[in-house]
Amino acid sequence: MKISSESTRYLTGIVGTWCLLTLFSACIHDNREDCPQGIHVQLYSATPCSTDTIYPAGNALHLYVFDNNGVLVATGHDGEAALRRDYTHTLQVSDGLFTVLAWMGVEDTYFDTPADGKSVVTREDVLFRLRRTAQRSVAMGDHKVYYGESEIVYLPNPEQYGSIFKTTRINLQEQTNRINVTVEGLAEATHYEVVIESRNGAMTVGGKPAADKLVEYPAATQVTTDGVLQASFTTLKLLTGLSTTLVVRSTTDGTELYRGDLLGTLLLKNPDVDLACDHDFNIAFTTADQCGCGIYTLMEIWVNNWLVHSYSADLK
Secondary structure, eight states: OOOOHHHHHHHHHHHHHHHHHHHHHHHHHTOGGGSOOEEEEEEEBOOTTOOOOBOOEEEEEEEEEEETTSBEEEEEEEEEEEOOTTOOEEEEOOSEEEEEEEEEOOOTTTEEOGGGGTTOOBTTSEEEEEOEETTEEOOOTTOOOEEEEOOOEEEOOHHHHOSOEEEEEEEOEEOEEEEEEEEEOOTTGGGEEEEEEESOSEEETTSOBOOOOOEEEOOEEEEOTTSOEEEEEEEEOOOTTSOOEEEEEETTTOOEEEEEEIIIIIGGGSTTOOTTTOOEEEEEEEEEOTTSSSOOEEEEEEETTEEEEEHHHHTO
């Protein structure tokens, strides 16, 4: 007997529906393993001050999923994540309330991760520390680190609702800063150095600073042909309360031309600076040898072209 193509399509539909119902029934009544559930994670970066969206690329991506009790239940990793609008990383978890924490740029070249991250159990655990020799940290160059977390994601009971995957988007916020310092007016600028010291060299998986010793950030330094000392730094996130200090001093005898709180005395004296949005800073010192004897006095300090101190005016 010859079966028409229409009958074939009808029978195929019945068989397909039966298979789906059978699988769904097994998912509902038998085993949660038949009902995979999870979270599709999408990532982007936009500061609170800008509507521009970027997609950081070429960095290691680490994902941590915490349940409603703050306990780690799943992790994910992409060693060379090239983020874009359609990038998705899927994490498999079962039913419950979850928050996904995301880090980009936590790479072994620059950071020590305790037990390769295996010691992470809660979001208060230390995720990484800057690599260092004695007190001085490794130079990060133009490397950037990002952190973000999702809104709470709810996955229902698979025994009642079957296989469900939810999508969440994470806004990654930069956790690094670049600081360029110039010192003008020194007769022998090669005999001076600029140093930044801070206690911000370690962070928890939840994006908070962890207890740490004072770390000294190395500078990329040069002296221009007209005698201006230039020093460029990349630091981890600048936060108040972590004793972050900027020092300009002689390498000959250790005499300090300047020592001050990088945030309270310098950066935040510029009313236009917003640490949540700004990550690049230019600090310019001008000096003068007022006695002609090689003893220098600071005259002005500028932060991003804003005059924050004028010592010549203060001395009047």
